[in-house]
Amino acid sequence: MHTKHTHSLALRQTAMGDLSVDFPLFPPRVGEFRRDADPSLPWPLELDFDYSALDVSLFDAPRCGPSLGLGAWGPLMPPLTPQTNLGEGETPFFELAALADWAGIDRPVFIKDEGRNPTWSHKDRLNRCTVSAAQLDGAPGVIVASSGNHGASASAYAAAACLPCIVLASSTAPLAMQRFVAAYGAAALAVPSERRWDLMARLQAKTGFHPVSNLTPQAHTGHPFAIEGYKSIAYEIFRDLGGNAPGSVFVPTGYGELLYGVWKGFAELRALGLIERVPQLYSCESTVYGPLHSAMRDDQPVVSVPSPNGSTKALSIATPVGGLRGRRAILESGGAALAMDDEEIEAARAKLAQSGLWVEFSAAAGLAGLRQQAARERLPDGPVVCLATASGMKDVDGAGEGLPETDGSFEDATRALRENYGLEI
Amino acid sequence: MHTKHTHSLALRQTAMGDLSVDFPLFPPRVGEFRRDADPSLPWPLELDFDYSALDVSLFDAPRCGPSLGLGAWGPLMPPLTPQTNLGEGETPFFELAALADWAGIDRPVFIKDEGRNPTWSHKDRLNRCTVSAAQLDGAPGVIVASSGNHGASASAYAAAACLPCIVLASSTAPLAMQRFVAAYGAAALAVPSERRWDLMARLQAKTGFHPVSNLTPQAHTGHPFAIEGYKSIAYEIFRDLGGNAPGSVFVPTGYGELLYGVWKGFAELRALGLIERVPQLYSCESTVYGPLHSAMRDDQPVVSVPSPNGSTKALSIATPVGGLRGRRAILESGGAALAMDDEEIEAARAKLAQSGLWVEFSAAAGLAGLRQQAARERLPDGPVVCLATASGMKDVDGAGEGLPETDGSFEDATRALRENYGLEI
Numbered sequence: 001m002h003t004k005h006t007h008s009l010a011l012r013q014t015a016m017g018d019l020s021v022d023f024p025l026f027p028p029r030v031g032e033f034r035r036d037a038d039p040s041l042p043w044p045l046e047l048d049f050d051y052s053a054l055d056v057s058l059f060d061a062p063r064c065g066p067s068l069g070l071g072a073w074g075p076l077m078p079p080l081t082p083q084t085n086l087g088e089g090e091t092p093f094f095e096l097a098a099l100a101d102w103a104g105i106d107r108p109v110f111i112k113d114e115g116r117n118p119t120w121s122h123k124d125r126l127n128r129c130t131v132s133a134a135q136l137d138g139a140p141g142v143i144v145a146s147s148g149n150h151g152a153s154a155s156a157y158a159a160a161a162c163l164p165c166i167v168l169a170s171s172t173a174p175l176a177m178q179r180f181v182a183a184y185g186a187a188a189l190a191v192p193s194e195r196r197w198d199l200m201a202r203l204q205a206k207t208g209f210h211p212v213s214n215l216t217p218q219a220h221t222g223h224p225f226a227i228e229g230y231k232s233i234a235y236e237i238f239r240d241l242g243g244n245a246p247g248s249v250f251v252p253t254g255y256g257e258l259l260y261g262v263w264k265g266f267a268e269l270r271a272l273g274l275i276e277r278v279p280q281l282y283s284c285e286s287t288v289y290g291p292l293h294s295a296m297r298d299d300q301p302v303v304s305v306p307s308p309n310g311s312t313k314a315l316s317i318a319t320p321v322g323g324l325r326g327r328r329a330i331l332e333s334g335g336a337a338l339a340m341d342d343e344e345i346e347a348a349r350a351k352l353a354q355s356g357l358w359v360e361f362s363a364a365a366g367l368a369g370l371r372q373q374a375a376r377e378r379l380p381d382g383p384v385v386c387l388a389t390a391s392g393m394k395d396v397d398g399a400g401e402g403l404p405e406t407d408g409s410f411e412d413a414t415r416a417l418r419e420n421y422g423l424e425i
Numbered sequence: 426m427h428t429k430h431t432h433s434l435a436l437r438q439t440a441m442g443d444l445s446v447d448f449p450l451f452p453p454r455v456g457e458f459r460r461d462a463d464p465s466l467p468w469p470l471e472l473d474f475d476y477s478a479l480d481v482s483l484f485d486a487p488r489c490g491p492s493l494g495l496g497a498w499g500p501l502m503p504p505l506t507p508q509t510n511l512g513e514g515e516t517p518f519f520e521l522a523a524l525a526d527w528a529g530i531d532r533p534v535f536i537k538d539e540g541r542n543p544t545w546s547h548k549d550r551l552n553r554c555t556v557s558a559a560q561l562d563g564a565p566g567v568i569v570a571s572s573g574n575h576g577a578s579a580s581a582y583a584a585a586a587c588l589p590c591i592v593l594a595s596s597t598a599p600l601a602m603q604r605f606v607a608a609y610g611a612a613a614l615a616v617p618s619e620r621r622w623d624l625m626a627r628l629q630a631k632t633g634f635h636p637v638s639n640l641t642p643q644a645h646t647g648h649p650f651a652i653e654g655y656k657s658i659a660y661e662i663f664r665d666l667g668g669n670a671p672g673s674v675f676v677p678t679g680y681g682e683l684l685y686g687v688w689k690g691f692a693e694l695r696a697l698g699l700i701e702r703v704p705q706l707y708s709c710e711s712t713v714y715g716p717l718h719s720a721m722r723d724d725q726p727v728v729s730v731p732s733p734n735g736s737t738k739a740l741s742i743a744t745p746v747g748g749l750r751g752r753r754a755i756l757e758s759g760g761a762a763l764a765m766d767d768e769e770i771e772a773a774r775a776k777l778a779q780s781g782l783w784v785e786f787s788a789a790a791g792l793a794g795l796r797q798q799a800a801r802e803r804l805p806d807g808p809v810v811c812l813a814t815a816s817g818m819k820d821v822d823g824a825g826e827g828l829p830e831t832d833g834s835f836e837d838a839t840r841a842l843r844e845n846y847g848l849e850i
Contacts, residue, residue, distance in 0.1 A: 063488045066535065066665050067517040086781050087519045087538060092492040092512025110491065113512060116541045118781065120816065160781030166842065169828055176601060176821045178828050183783040183817055187846035188828050195833030202835045206850055240491050356511050356543065356585030358608040391545065392608055393818035396601045403603050403613050405596055408620025410627045417591065421612035425631055 006074040009050040013224050016044040016260075017328060025078075028133045028224050032216050041302060042216040044325055045224035046264070047078055056272055059239055063090065070128045073232045076268065078225040081132045084160050086118035088128050089232050093240045096355050099386075103371040107247070110385045111352075112237060115359060119156045119180070121149035121316075121390035122258055125229035127212060131157035133225045134210030141165060141209035145200045147173040147181070147193070148316050149360075149390055154212050155186035166209060168196050173315065176396035219302040220255040220321055227325070230261020231268065237385060238269055245275040247382025248335070250373075252365040252389045253283035254317040256292055256326030262387075263329035280380050281335040283326055284369030286314040286362075290339040291322030296330060297337075312342050316362035316390065338369040347371075349392075358392030431499040434475040438649050441469040441685075441750060450503075453558045453649050457641050466727060467641040469750055470649035471689070472503055481697055484664055488515065495553045498657045501693065503650040506557045509585050511543035513553050514657050518665045521780050524811075528796040532672070535810045536777075537662060540784060544605070546741075546815035547683055548578035550654035552637060556582035558650045559635030566590060566634035570625045572598040572606070572618070573741050574785075574815055579637050580611035591634060593621050598740070601821035644727040645680040645746050652750070655686020656693065662810060663694055670700040672807025673760070675798075677790040677814045678708035679744040681717055681751030687812075688754035705805050706760040708751055709794030711739040711787075715764040716747030721755060722762075737767050741787035741815065763794040772796075774817075783817030 013029055015021035018037065023029055025047070032042045054075055063072070067087035070077050092113050099109040114122035131154065134142050142163050144154040147170030158165035169181045171190035181188045191199060197217050204211050214222045238245060245266060251259045259281060266278040283292050288308040295303040302323035312318050330337055348371065349364035366386035373379065406416040417423040438454055440446035443462065448454055450472070457467045479500055488497070492512035495502050517538050524534040539547035556579065559567050566588050569579040572595035583590035594606045596615035606613045616624060622642050629636050639645045663670060670691060676684045684706060691703040708717050713733040720728040727748035737743050755762055773796065774789035791811035798804065831841040842848040 060489075064664070065667060067519045069517075069519070083522070084781075085519060087517025087541075090515075090517070092494075092515070092543075094492045094494070094510060094512045097508070113543070116512075116543075118517075118538070118541075119783070120545070120818065156781040156783070159779050164848070166848070168838075171827055171830055175823070175827070176818060179821050179825070180783070180818065182828060184778050184781065187842050187848050189838060189841050189845075190828040190830045191838065192833045199833055199835060199838055203838065203850065239489070242490060353609050354584050356509075356581040356609065358544070358581070358605070391816075391818065393545065393601060393605065393816065393821075396604050396818075396821055398600070398823045400604075402596055402600070403594055403607060403615040405615045408617045408624050410624060413593075413614060413616065413624055413628065416614050417612050420614075423589070423591070423612050425628065 006071060008077055008079045009053055009075045010047045010078050011050050012048050013045050014048045016046050016325060019048065027137050030211050030215065030223060041219050042221050044221040047225060047228055049076055051272065054272070056274060059235060059274065060243065070125060070229055070232055073235055076231060078129050078133060078228050079136055080128060081135045081161065084128055084132050084135065084157050086124065086156065086160055088117050088124040090236065091116045093237060098355050099351070099367065102351050103374050105374045105379060105384065108383050109370070110383055111357065112233060112385055112387050113357065114387060114389045115363065115391035119153045120393065121153060122230070123149045123153035125232055126226045126257065127153045127157040129225045129229040130212035130223045131161050134163060134212065135161045137210060139163065139208065139210035141207060143200060143204050143209040143211050144213045145196045146213055148177050149394065150213060152180040152183065155181065155184040158186065159184040166203060168200055174395055174397040177394055180394065214255070217321070219324055222255070222257055227257050227261035227264060230258050231265030234262050234265025234269065238275065241383065243274070245277065245382070246279045246385045247380040248280040248282060249385045249387065250282045250284055250366040250369045251387050252317050252362055253285050253292060253326060254319040256283065256322055259283050259329045260325035263333055267332070278333045281329050281333040282369050282373055283330060283337045284365040285339045286312045286318050286365065287339045287341045288312040288318055289320050291320060292326040293337040293339040295323040295327055301327065314342065314345055314362040314365060316360060317365060336373065338372055340365055340368045340372060344368045344372060352388070357388065359388045360390035360392055360394045363389040431496060433502055433504045434478055434500045435472045435503050436475050437473050438470050439473045441471050442753060444473065452562050455636050455640065455648060466644050467646050469646040472650060472653055474501060476697065479697070481699060484660060484699065485668065495550060495654055495657055498660055501656060503554050503558060503653050504561055505553060506560045506586065509553055509557050509560065509582050511549065511581065511585055513542050513549035515661065516541045518662060523780050524776070524792065527776050528799050530799045530804060530809065533808050534795070535808055536782065537658060537810055537812050538782065539812060539814045540788065540816035544578045544581045545818065546574035546578060547655070548574045550657055551651045551682065552578045552582040554650045554654040555637035555648045556586050559588060559637065560586045562635060564588065564633065564635035566632060568625060568629050568634040568636050569638045570621045571638055573602050574819065575638060577605040577608065580606065580609040583611065584609040591628060593625055599820055599822040602819055605819065642746070644749055647680070647682055652682050652686035652689060655683050656690030659687050659690025659694065663700065666808065668699070670694070670702065670807070671704045671810045672805040673705040673707060674810045674812065675707045675709055675791040675794045676812050677742050677787055678710050678717060678751065679742040681708065681747055684708050684754045685750035688758055692757070703758045706754050706758040707794050707798055708755060708762045709790040710764045711737045711743050711790065712764045712766045713737040713743055714745050716745060717751040718762040718764040720748040720752055726752065739767065739770055739787040739790060741785060742790060761798065763797055765790055765793045765797060769793045769797060777813070782813065784813045785815035785817055785819045788814040
């Protein structure tokens with residue numbers, strides 16, 4: 001009942017913004033690539049597709065039958081293995097009326113809740129693609145450096161693919177994140193973050209395990225199949241808006257893979273003649289590093305920030321290097337690079353919790369960015385979308401207190417409600 | 426684009442299995458109800474609908490547009506408020522091929538992953554209904570007694586409805602569960618479990634807050650609108666199987682509301698002429714209480730188990746009273762009441778994690794039940810469905826260790842991989 005569109009139209013690997021670069025689809029080029037045109041920086045690769053063969057009814061096909069995960073968008077995805085289907089994607093997209101008022105705007109605000117993926121973050125869209133690539137490439141295992149959502153997601157997909165997985169994580173991640181990284185049976189170690197990428201490269205060379213996270217610290221270029229999975233977010237938003245693009249999308253941003261993937265999805269829809277323009281994309285970083293914000297301000301292709309400007313609870317987006325893909329997404333969509341401090345992010349996080357959504361601290365950066373930008377200038381016409389990238393469960397730490405205790409008598413309970421919550425019974 | 430079927434066809438409140446009982450739809454009868462026919466036990470109420478007015482194309486309508494949550498099944502739901510739409514339901518349903526072999530059967534095993542709801546458990550389907558009822562009834566707040574998923578879900582929906590919420594929880598719940606219960610701004614207290622129901626009744630009487638959990642310890646009867654939300658699980662499975670019923674469904678079971686709701690959904694589909702028979706339903710309890718298992722074995726309407734038979738990690742299904750609704754679902758579907766010890770549940774939990782799904786310990790009881798039952802007798806024809814009720818994040822506790830540490834050198838990392846995981850590099 002759902003066999004119509006499943007095989008991939010991916011043709012080859014090419015370079016971001018330079019279609020003259022041409023490599024066969026397999027093996028995935030996971031190492032460093034430098035363009036002849038500009039050898040000063042490692043450059044991201046991505047996939048090119050046979051768009052002329054695409055049946056665009058893909059975008060209005062009704063969803064029916066068992067979940068295919070990203071297989072539902074098979075023609076515009078890299079080749080995906082059936083074993084790695086965990087039902088990722090198709091995350092709820094809905095308006096939360098209270099948010100427009102709060103952000104001070106007069107158009108509807110939609111949440112795309114990526115905390116409803118198989119491992120409760122957007123990273124599952126990436127790992128469906130990269131772990132499929134590892135499996136199709138005949139890799140003996142998967143290796144990933146990440147103390148958070150990416151590492152846990154990769155280990156879930158490796159488990160589904162029956163591949164061993166090494167995760168180079170961190171002992172400073174929240175307790176829930178550490179348990180999460182270990183939950184799927186990966187060989188997970190806590191590694192000092194400054195030695196992580198070097199160790200990963202050495203372990204990868206020795207084992208032949210397929211790397212599904214970045215190997216190029218100078219400029220994050222990632223896995224060549226990685227960002228294709230994120231395109232599906234654009235497709236789902238387009239379809240759920242009845243075949244329209246929103247006016248703007250606010251994206252919590254670390255290395256910028258998500259941002260670029262969402263941009264590429266909308267850019268494809270425009271190239272296919274299905275929408276007139278790509279929504280303005282806003283990257284939402286933490287001010288403690290904010291490399292993309294700096295790269296845009298100073299017109300640099302890549303910015304590396306050696307040391308943090310303070311501390312932040314937005315661990316999943318606190319990354320020291322940015323540029324390249326993120327710049328392209330912002331420049332070509334007419335958006336902007338935003339940076340938020342923890343106070344702004346916490347206000348957005350609290351507003352979402354008060355509206356019934358408990359998101360990871362980093363995941364609230366999208367809504368925080370919307371509020372910041374709306375105070376600065378009028379947003380383009382059309383609905384506003386905030387991506388909420390992960391579940392609040394990820395932030396659970398061993399620190400902090402349990403619930404206020406009472407002996408269960410009416411008198412003591414009413415006292416506790418009054419003293420702790422100001423509730424007069 | 427999705428306005429076709431939204432208004433509720435709910436007519437009235439009636440009694441489970443006794444349609445002569447007749448109360449208007451509002452106000453919801455949240456207190457104890459005793460039938461004249463049998464005043465020895467409090468009896469569950471449920472809703473009756475104007476089935477003759479139903480357009481059955483509801484069940485094959487394509488999903489499109491922004492998520493309506495359970496509003497997608499509006500005609501067969503209680504009246505739902507738009508504010509409480511958090512995009513609940515429409516959880517992924519997919520086959521995991523490795524599970525059939527593991528359970529020793531020769532038919533496909535599907536997972537319905539309820540850990541992908543707004544608060545990562547099936548309870549969101551219930552609370553969309555009960556908190557809507559509170560809102561429509563003009564209640565000044567919501568009150569719930571639960572140390573786990575139910576309490577946190579109720580507080581999320583209360584937040585969405587802008588209603589204050591009191592949660593009577595427990596200090597012995599896992600750390601993640603305590604944080605979760607407090608995350609949405611409810612007034613949450615830790616209360617000794619034996620005093621919880623009495624305190625709830627007194628607070629409810631004093632405040633007029635709408636109770637969305639049970640008030641009748643003698644036999645769990647719950648909120649009269651509660652189980653209607655769970656019917657949607659049956660509808661979604663039916664639709665995703667292309668308009669067919671599975672052969673059997675294995676349901677992690679505490680008080681039996683989920684089990685009864687799933688049964689009622691399939692029973693409605695049969696009454697509407699859409700399926701020929703209801704799948705066999707199997708309740709999957711923990712052996713430490715197992716009241717429904719005892720009620721079935723001893724042919725008692727309700728069984729109360731005063732003290733646990735050992736301890737269990739299956740906290741979300743370790744409930745001391747069962748019967749009534751659970752018995753009806755099992756007897757009318759030709760299923761059975763199963764009970765599993767922690768070793769059996771742990772084996773199922775580990776198998777799911779090795780397949781890429783990290784579920785709450787209690788949520789693995791469905792798959793554990795399948796394996797137990799398959800060893801006992803041949804399952805009916807047709808696909809097998811295991812409900813996975815909640816996310817593994819809920820089990821994160823302060824006890825236990827972090828990840829093995831390494832200094833990040835190749836030599837130390839390979840040692841740590843060998844010593845901790847037996848991985849020879």
